[in-house]
Amino acid sequence: MIKGNGIKLLFVLFLSMLIVACSTEGSVESDPEDNSSDKGSNDNVVIEDEGNKRDEIVIAVNENFITMDPHNSGDRNSNAVQGAMLEGLIDERDGEIVPVLAEDFEVNDDATEFTFYLREGVVFHDGQPFNAEAVKANFERITGDQSLRLYSRGFNDITDIDVIDEYTIKITLSQSNSSMLTKIVPARMISPKALKEEDLTRNPVGTGPYKFVEWVPGDHLTVELNENYWNQGQAKVQKITYRPVPENGARVAMLKTGEADFIFPVPTQNLAELEEDENIIVETNQSTIARYVSLNTMKEPFNDVRVRQALNYAIDKDAFINVVMAGFATPLDSVLPSTIFNYQQQELYQYNIERAKELLAEAGYENGFTAEIWGNTNSDTVRGMQFIQQQLSQIGVELEVLSMEEGTLSERIYGGHGPEEAEVEMWYVSWGGFPSDTDHAIRPILGGNSFPPAGGNSAYFSNPEVDQWLFEANATVDAELKRELYGKVQQKIYEEAPWIFLASDENLFGRRADLEGVYVTPNGRIHVGYAEIK
Amino acid sequence: MGVLKEEVINETTINKSQYSPIKEFWKNWKRQKVAFSASLFVLLLIIIAFVGPYITPYDPYEPNYNSILQGPSSSHLAGTDEYGRDIFSRLIYGTRISLSVSFISVFFGAVVGTILGLISGFFGGFLDRIIMRSSDVMFAFPDIILAIAIIAILGPGLVNVVIAIAVFTVPSFARLIRGATLEVKETVFVEAARSMGAKKTRIIYKHIFPETFSSLMVFFTMRIGTAILAAASLSFLGLGASPGTPDWGAMLTMGRDYLGTSSHVVIMPGIAIFLTVLAFNLVGDGLRDVLDPKTKNH
Numbered sequence: 001m002i003k004g005n006g007i008k009l010l011f012v013l014f015l016s017m018l019i020v021a022c023s024t025e026g027s028v029e030s031d032p033e034d035n036s037s038d039k040g041s042n043d044n045v046v047i048e049d050e051g052n053k054r055d056e057i058v059i060a061v062n063e064n065f066i067t068m069d070p071h072n073s074g075d076r077n078s079n080a081v082q083g084a085m086l087e088g089l090i091d092e093r094d095g096e097i098v099p100v101l102a103e104d105f106e107v108n109d110d111a112t113e114f115t116f117y118l119r120e121g122v123v124f125h126d127g128q129p130f131n132a133e134a135v136k137a138n139f140e141r142i143t144g145d146q147s148l149r150l151y152s153r154g155f156n157d158i159t160d161i162d163v164i165d166e167y168t169i170k171i172t173l174s175q176s177n178s179s180m181l182t183k184i185v186p187a188r189m190i191s192p193k194a195l196k197e198e199d200l201t202r203n204p205v206g207t208g209p210y211k212f213v214e215w216v217p218g219d220h221l222t223v224e225l226n227e228n229y230w231n232q233g234q235a236k237v238q239k240i241t242y243r244p245v246p247e248n249g250a251r252v253a254m255l256k257t258g259e260a261d262f263i264f265p266v267p268t269q270n271l272a273e274l275e276e277d278e279n280i281i282v283e284t285n286q287s288t289i290a291r292y293v294s295l296n297t298m299k300e301p302f303n304d305v306r307v308r309q310a311l312n313y314a315i316d317k318d319a320f321i322n323v324v325m326a327g328f329a330t331p332l333d334s335v336l337p338s339t340i341f342n343y344q345q346q347e348l349y350q351y352n353i354e355r356a357k358e359l360l361a362e363a364g365y366e367n368g369f370t371a372e373i374w375g376n377t378n379s380d381t382v383r384g385m386q387f388i389q390q391q392l393s394q395i396g397v398e399l400e401v402l403s404m405e406e407g408t409l410s411e412r413i414y415g416g417h418g419p420e421e422a423e424v425e426m427w428y429v430s431w432g433g434f435p436s437d438t439d440h441a442i443r444p445i446l447g448g449n450s451f452p453p454a455g456g457n458s459a460y461f462s463n464p465e466v467d468q469w470l471f472e473a474n475a476t477v478d479a480e481l482k483r484e485l486y487g488k489v490q491q492k493i494y495e496e497a498p499w500i501f502l503a504s505d506e507n508l509f510g511r512r513a514d515l516e517g518v519y520v521t522p523n524g525r526i527h528v529g530y531a532e533i534k
Numbered sequence: 535m536g537v538l539k540e541e542v543i544n545e546t547t548i549n550k551s552q553y554s555p556i557k558e559f560w561k562n563w564k565r566q567k568v569a570f571s572a573s574l575f576v577l578l579l580i581i582i583a584f585v586g587p588y589i590t591p592y593d594p595y596e597p598n599y600n601s602i603l604q605g606p607s608s609s610h611l612a613g614t615d616e617y618g619r620d621i622f623s624r625l626i627y628g629t630r631i632s633l634s635v636s637f638i639s640v641f642f643g644a645v646v647g648t649i650l651g652l653i654s655g656f657f658g659g660f661l662d663r664i665i666m667r668s669s670d671v672m673f674a675f676p677d678i679i680l681a682i683a684i685i686a687i688l689g690p691g692l693v694n695v696v697i698a699i700a701v702f703t704v705p706s707f708a709r710l711i712r713g714a715t716l717e718v719k720e721t722v723f724v725e726a727a728r729s730m731g732a733k734k735t736r737i738i739y740k741h742i743f744p745e746t747f748s749s750l751m752v753f754f755t756m757r758i759g760t761a762i763l764a765a766a767s768l769s770f771l772g773l774g775a776s777p778g779t780p781d782w783g784a785m786l787t788m789g790r791d792y793l794g795t796s797s798h799v800v801i802m803p804g805i806a807i808f809l810t811v812l813a814f815n816l817v818g819d820g821l822r823d824v825l826d827p828k829t830k831n832h
Contacts, residue, residue: 001709269794273794293604316599323617357604379787379788383616383791386777387597387617389778390595390778400776403777442705
């Protein structure tokens with residue numbers, strides 16, 4: 001064992017020499033790996049004397065935080081951090097809506113009126129009281145500003161916000177929306193004073209178990225325990241430092257050395273070495289992420305459903321999961337991952353090269369064709385795209401892999417052009433939502449009104465039937481009918497194959513064995529409300 | 535080294551009667567033990583680059599999902615990568631890519647650089663100032679940063695890597711050749727040619743250029759090593775070869791994720807780059823000792 005490690009170490013040393021050799025030649029800009037680990041050892045306060053119980057932890061994630069404005073954040077890491085400081089009226093746990101700042105709520109029969117009974121005696125971090133007026137101020141901010149992400153996610157349907165009494169508030173919608181509760185989950189409450197006075201992207205003032213301390217973008221964000229939390233005693237860790245560490249190897253090393261107590265995600269390639277370590281526990285759960293390649297259904301040859309189906313048949317899903325996801329995923333056998341409500345399994349496009357060739361020949365492409373596949377520069381994405389490239393070359397479809405920096409990619413996809421001018425042919429991407437929000441898992445990426453730039457429908461898929469069913473499903477509170485409608489939607493979309501359906505990820509997160517109560521929810525949020533060092 | 539140099543001088547005096555530059559070179563070259571063996575290795579690489587596709591045990595692009603990330607064994611000499619492709623075969627293919635990218639880019643850089651250097655050194659004055667000051671501007675940027683900037687404009691890809699490396703190779707050649715030209719310009723035979731009324735182009739081409747040739751050869755060889763490293767670095771940064779290509783730098787960057795678990799995926803291309811660059815540098819050093827001892831301390 002020791003010998004093995006010694007050899008590994010030598011290898012690593014040798015490699016780093018190589019890299020150094022490379023970089024001295026032209027002095028490559030110092031790579032992020034070195035940076036983050038250096039800083040880690042210098043300004044970090046985490047590694048305490050042994051024997052003393054630690055009461056501060058470090059959580060390392062893979063990307064930078066973008067904003068602390070809860071009403072306008074789309075990325076999961078920003079959301080994760082906000083979750084420690086800010087709370088909504090309700091939350092979702094294991095697919096159930098659970099009360100948080102609202103003790104109870106009522107929904108009328110046609111899902112147009114929602115009444116919330118608020119928790120009493122809650123104060124914001126800045127001492128402001130939490131009451132119906134505060135909720136109203138928050139909701140008014142969202143309904144009054146179209147540029148906020150939450151606005152178009154249901155809040156644009158709100159017509160009235162009525163304060164019934166100090167701790168009761170009612171909202172009224174212009175049309176039925178049975179998934180409105182899930183849309184309210186991410187609408188976390190900010191102190192009304194902060195709403196007026198602070199730069200919300202930098203100063204989150206909420207009611208959560210942790211208070212904001214400081215944020216040095218690109219380096220760390222620190223929160224400390226809220227002494228006046230209404231639900232005292234759940235969280236026991238005094239201070240949490242979140243660090244963005246994009247380099248997979250560096251993040252793993254931090255967990256191994258104890259510099260970080262929790263990392264998410266755990267790169268699948270490093271799983272084996274972490275499992276050997278008895279001080280580290282790696283956990284996994286099924287995510288709400290659907291991983292797919294969108295096919296521009298308005299562009300030749302992808303406008304032919306037989307071509308799209310052929311591409312689906314040409315992918316060996318099991319090999320994909322093994323090679324690209326290191327085994328931590330399940331085949332995507334519907335447009336929804338199995339963790340999303342109303343998921344119904346469809347008959348998988350079984351790997352069948354002959355069938356794929358037949359379909360291509362029927363569509364008039366017996367010699368295949370060439371296309372571009374786009375994706376970001378993340379090494380997992382590049383690996384996935386290469387895999388697709390290899391698989392499709394078996395049926396004569398030659399792909400050019402273009403991995404682009406996230407900003408460029410997003411500009412080329414959402415750059416404000418209509419479906420006719422859209423350049424995108426294939427896009428290797430993923431989508432994750434809330435388990436209870438079926439609508440959100442389909443409409444923004446496949447709805448007829450969600451063509452870029454308005455939404456993420458990069459397949460430019462538009463099917464009037466599907467749109468109608470989606471609309472009806474959203475308008476009803478009848479669970480049975482909803483299920484039936486979403487069943488039809490899933491069947492239709494799977495048949496029409498606007499995507500190459502690949503897999504649904506598993507979340508992998510690692511923690512030091514003595515840290516408990518921190519976990520990752522299926523939609524990729526790090527939950528710290530019960531953090532405790534044992 | 536000092537002894538060697540003395541020998542070189544002695545040999546030259548002794549064999550003056552039957553002087554043949556090639557024989558002379560060969561004799562001296564064989565004495566450079568390290569450089570000589572390095573040149574054999576370079577020769578081997580060149581042969582591999584030519585016959586590579588015919589001798590690979592496996593198709594370097596053919597994935598085999600049933601044997602991914604296997605360590606070196608008798609069936610896969612350098613193991614397999616994350617798609618089950620044979621790394622040894624990919625390295626052999628990569629030799630061709632690395633050598634051709636570096637050779638072509640340095641060649642073009644050298645041609646342009648030499649012309650500029652000759653002009654600059656021979657004519658002097660305003661032309662000289664323009665060429666040298668623009669070289670200085672380019673020298674101010676570290677090579678890789680300059681290459682990254684060029685690729686940012688042209689877009690990623692191997693052809694653009696060639697262009698980028700060629701561009702940052704130009705000023706070093708220009709400066710080197712200018713120095714040599716300045717020196718040769720003052721020699722008696724150039725003076726003689728000039729007083730006999732030879733045209734300027736003829737003087738440059740027939741009299742000055744051949745005199746700079748040995749320094750050119752030495753520097754050319756050295757720059758090949760640099761170019762291989764630069765190309766690999768650019769591919770490593772995702773700016774060069776597309777990720778599926780069996781390019782050494784691209785192999786490194788894709789394998790990097792597996793460093794902790796299947797380190798052979800990065801070690802093997804790493805060794806290939808290391809040995810190749812080392813070999814070219816050693817050959818360059820040896821050539822300098824033989825051909826151009828006076829530039830030793832430059």
